[in-house]
Amino acid sequence: MQVPLLDLKPQYAQIKAEVDAVIAEVVDSQYFILGPKVAQLEREIAEYCGVQDAVGVSSGTDALIISLMAAGVGAEDVVLTTPYSFFATGGCIRRLGARPVFVDIDPTTYNISPAALIQTYEALPSNEKAAVKAVIPVHLYGQCADMDPILEWARAHQVAVIEDAAQAIGSEYRGRRAGSMGDYGCFSFFPSKNLGAFGDGGIVTVNSAAAAEALRVLRMHGSKPKYFHKLVGGNFRLDALQAAVVSVKLKYLDGWSRQRQKNAERYDQLFAASGLTERIGLPAVTQERHIFNQYVIRVPQRRDDLRRHLGEQGIGCEIYYPLPLHQQECFADLGYTEGHFPAAEQAAAETLALPIFPELSDAQLVYVVACIQAFFT
Numbered sequence: 001m002q003v004p005l006l007d008l009k010p011q012y013a014q015i016k017a018e019v020d021a022v023i024a025e026v027v028d029s030q031y032f033i034l035g036p037k038v039a040q041l042e043r044e045i046a047e048y049c050g051v052q053d054a055v056g057v058s059s060g061t062d063a064l065i066i067s068l069m070a071a072g073v074g075a076e077d078v079v080l081t082t083p084y085s086f087f088a089t090g091g092c093i094r095r096l097g098a099r100p101v102f103v104d105i106d107p108t109t110y111n112i113s114p115a116a117l118i119q120t121y122e123a124l125p126s127n128e129k130a131a132v133k134a135v136i137p138v139h140l141y142g143q144c145a146d147m148d149p150i151l152e153w154a155r156a157h158q159v160a161v162i163e164d165a166a167q168a169i170g171s172e173y174r175g176r177r178a179g180s181m182g183d184y185g186c187f188s189f190f191p192s193k194n195l196g197a198f199g200d201g202g203i204v205t206v207n208s209a210a211a212a213e214a215l216r217v218l219r220m221h222g223s224k225p226k227y228f229h230k231l232v233g234g235n236f237r238l239d240a241l242q243a244a245v246v247s248v249k250l251k252y253l254d255g256w257s258r259q260r261q262k263n264a265e266r267y268d269q270l271f272a273a274s275g276l277t278e279r280i281g282l283p284a285v286t287q288e289r290h291i292f293n294q295y296v297i298r299v300p301q302r303r304d305d306l307r308r309h310l311g312e313q314g315i316g317c318e319i320y321y322p323l324p325l326h327q328q329e330c331f332a333d334l335g336y337t338e339g340h341f342p343a344a345e346q347a348a349a350e351t352l353a354l355p356i357f358p359e360l361s362d363a364q365l366v367y368v369v370a371c372i373q374a375f376f377t
């Protein structure tokens, strides 16, 4: 049996007629950049996330960079974030000339630890404390970070909160949606996210008219009116084809997320019944709405062997992420070494993401767990 990590074809088959029609509509209009389809998606995402406004951008990476720019982060500034995320989270900070200061994760959720955040901040020399302009909590794998203590700390120190919600559209924390809690919520429409476009795309959610306006100016090279530039922005625009596709898919998102949650529950059951929970750690659901962009198990010692074994059995799996950001070569000058963030380093050595996409069959889920059981016995 083959069980790919992700197969987008069955999802496309469900919505093909609708998606093909809106693509044809955009092509017929020959209106490709921003325009009514992007404006419509912005309204729909704002409503879905429970925020005032949303600004479509060219990718999740660009959502982060444009939010940092709007928050006024620049050279010599400091931004606190997790070392256990996709590279873009740390890379964007650096691209603006600012310095990422990493904070270790909570080993049960893999999200930034609020206690470690406060400790790290307090340990900074006073000139660096003053340089802290933003914090980027990441809602990793589809579950929100523990936001209340982060928001409280950020308010007390006038630090902007930029949620990296690229993996977490529709997930919730104490009744609030991902992307609605901080100053900026950054989403990606990369095809492997729960709400994926047919290419690159992203969006930033905000609760302030001034922030929305700043983002709309920055995504057009900082020009307003056209050809007059108060700021240096960039080309961070979302195109109409991607917006139209994402608009169609948004109507189905909650159904797909529910199916991912059901698959996760089924895995939990199968793992419990197999007695494997002595050997592997299952994902901890600590917030009410985890949308399972990934279902990630923890495998002490034998993770890489298990991954090889599953590959041989036709099962796709992946490591998110094998090397924490503080150990990346491009950040060597930041002075971090192995051992700086033990929880992140241990996660990088032990985590393994299993197939969780909505259209998996029960037979496939059973097969994955059976293969893991065979590996251990």
Ligand SMILES: *Cc1c(COP(=O)(O)O)cnc(C)c1O
Pocket (backbone or CB within 6 Å): 059, 060, 061, 062, 085, 086, 088, 089, 138, 164, 166, 167, 187, 188, 189, 190, 200, 201, 202
């Ligand atoms: C996917 C992702 C991004 C980047 O999104 P792109 O659309 O690929 O640029 C940023 N942060 C996290 C946590 C992601 O998973």
